[in-house]
Amino acid sequence: MNIRYENLSYAIRERDGEKPVFSLGHGQIDHASITALIGSDRAAQRAFLEIAAGLLQPTDGRLTYGTLGKDGRWRYSPEIPHERLALVRSKRNSFLPWLRRRQDYPALLRTALLRRPELLLLDEPSAPIREDEELEIDELLLETTRKNGTTVILISGDTERLARLKALTLAVT
Numbered sequence: 001m002n003i004r005y006e007n008l009s010y011a012i013r014e015r016d017g018e019k020p021v022f023s024l025g026h027g028q029i030d031h032a033s034i035t036a037l038i039g040s041d042r043a044a045q046r047a048f049l050e051i052a053a054g055l056l057q058p059t060d061g062r063l064t065y066g067t068l069g070k071d072g073r074w075r076y077s078p079e080i081p082h083e084r085l086a087l088v089r090s091k092r093n094s095f096l097p098w099l100r101r102r103q104d105y106p107a108l109l110r111t112a113l114l115r116r117p118e119l120l121l122l123d124e125p126s127a128p129i130r131e132d133e134e135l136e137i138d139e140l141l142l143e144t145t146r147k148n149g150t151t152v153i154l155i156s157g158d159t160e161r162l163a164r165l166k167a168l169t170l171a172v173t
Contacts, residue, residue, distance in 0.1 A: 001118040002066035003029040086112035122154035
């Protein structure tokens with residue numbers, strides 16, 4: 001799945017106006033790639049993930065999702081069917097409430113991958129886990145992009161890990 005963004009921004013409405021959270025120009029996240037959202041503002045990165053998941057509406061601009069048609073052409077739509085995406089959060093995971101501890105992140109990821117999503121959104125997939133679990137998660141991510149063509153967007157500031165994943169980076173500020 002390709003994802004295009006055009007003048008995408010999000011702001012929080014407050015009594016005295018809007019407080020900008022992030023703003024992006026034009027760009028694309030490619031099919032079967034791993035892209036890391038980087039920057040100092042975790043709220044901005046999480047807002048981007050939630051917009052990509054359809055949980056938030058952008059203040060301005062648009063995000064479109066491209067799927068490859070049988071004729072070999074990309075077709076773009078402003079909405080993504082929920083069966084095509086998986087959002088895995090490290091805290092208060094809403095789609096699997098029985099797995100709430102951060103140590104269960106590898107299990108959350110494996111469960112999400114059973115659905116073979118075209119778009120996988122990960123909120124800090126290695127926050128407080130052991131190094132061997134982080135390596136296991138990374139292998140799962142590389143395998144799912146290679147075998148299933150899944151597009152992965154994750155929040156991470158670990159440059160060593162991003163190099164291991166050969167992740168592209170998108171600064172969300």
